[in-house]
Amino acid sequence: MTERVLILGGRGRIGSAVTNDLVTHTQADITITGRDPVTNANGGDRVRFLALDLEEEEKLREAIANSTIVIHCAGPFHYRDTQVLEICIEKGINYVDVSDHRSYTQAALNLCQKAADAGVTAIINTGIFPGISNSLVRQAVEQFDLAEKIHLSYLVSGSGGAGITVMRTTFLGLQHQFAAWINGEWQIIQPYTDREELNFPPPYGRNAVYWFDMPETITLPKSFPEINTVVTKFGSLPDFYNRLTWMAAHIFPKWLIQKNSMIELLSHVSYTMTDFTNQFTGIGVAVRAEVTGIKEDKKMAYTAAVLHNNTTVATGLGTGSIAQLILEGKLQKPGVFPVEAALSTNLFTQVMDSRGIKINSHWLTL
Structure with missing residues (x-):
């Protein structure tokens, strides 16, 4: 059948x-x-x-x-x-x-x-994230005698080949603070904070990522109870998109970023901008999963990454x-x-x- x-x-x-x-x-x-x-x-x-x-x-x-x-x-x-x-x-x-x-x-x-x-x-x-990212984590956790910390980072070039809906998702993710599992307890995180520069595989190299609310933040601590910290961060290329997103999250009044009309405006403006810069940056994605823990009585870190030239x-x-x-x-x-x-x-x-x-x-x- x-x-x-x-x-x-x-x-x-x-x-x-x-x-x-x-x-x-x-x-x-x-x-x-x-x-x-x-x-x-x-x-x-x-x-x-x-x-x-x-x-x-x-x-x-x-x-x-x-x-x-x-x-x-x-x-x-x-x-x-x-x-x-x-x-x-x-x-x-x-x-x-x-x-x-x-x-x-x-x-x-x-x-x-x-x-x-x-x-x-x-x-x-x-x-891809969430999704393939979760499986990268599982693969990494299984390498350890005792896994302790998960650090997930996502990097997207331009629009990633996506449409307006994904742009909306990004700005909707800036509206509210969220809880993350850090040092064995739930702590409140402000979106798009704690800029961190990490090394991604070529051709991406060193790029910045920021805290972003993702489902993995709540599912990974349940799937792997031994883990005491789960970090989920996101960044864009070129870097000035990160700066603009940070401004939307921290300079715009909260009541403004929570209005549907503002989300629509930001989404359409962002889509128009990335549609132009795609020709310079491409629309690829890098997913980086780093797990730290104990293996053979040593403190170790295992990093796994997946790249693709089209995020969508x-x-x-x-x-x-x-x-x-x-x-x-x-x-x-x-x-x-x-x-x-x-x-x-x-x-x-x-x-x-x-x-x-x-x-x-x-x-x-x-």
Whole structure:
């Protein structure tokens, strides 16, 4: 029987990247959705388009019931509830998403037992970061006798090949302070603070990153209870975008940055700017995971990094690989889980190899 994939938000840039990955690596029939009708869908005979607004609940239920797996790409997830996931659990349909906000993540994780009882495998926070980043951490943690600290850093060139939705996500992430797991306790962090310059693999070199609220901040301490600190930081190229983002986070009045109209204005201005600078910076991504701890009675640091020349395509690879493994029956874990709690390092390295993604890693004695 032909597997049937439903990609909600499949006409967006990330949804399109997921579609392309699944067309390449599976034989599934794919239905992509969007609110605006179109005459056809890219991807050949195996891809069709369904006009669907998530507010059309009966139509959504029917589309989910007719699928083997649902991939939720209709962000920003700051605005989403768990309706799609709940319908999947009700209908017994496996689920994957590209969610990237802690409130959604926590709400989804709260449905873990319901999904387990229904035999539904639901993997959240897939993509590049979160997603591939989580698996890099798991691989690194497994190298230690006792892992103690996780430091994740993400660097994106220009727009990363993304659209307005991802720009919105960035500015929405500046609105509120957040809790991070530091020295064995939850501490309040101000977004886009504590500038830190780190060495990334070539061609990126030394670049700056700042504190940024990511789902990994709350999932990694639960997935790896021995860890006492989890740091998640983000930076942009060229560096003046970091300066502008810092200004939006710390100079603009809070009431202003929390207005939807201001988020829209900043998102469109940023998209226009990056669309121009992309020709100089490219649209690539670097993900750097550093774990420190004890190995053979020595204090050591293990750093793993992944690079790709297109951030959006890399997101599609991360999500597509998870969906592929579920479709093939290689990833079966009833419940709701972040990537690092569901995907083994062995399977992770297999799907990265199949997509030509190299993992750069090295040890350092502290």
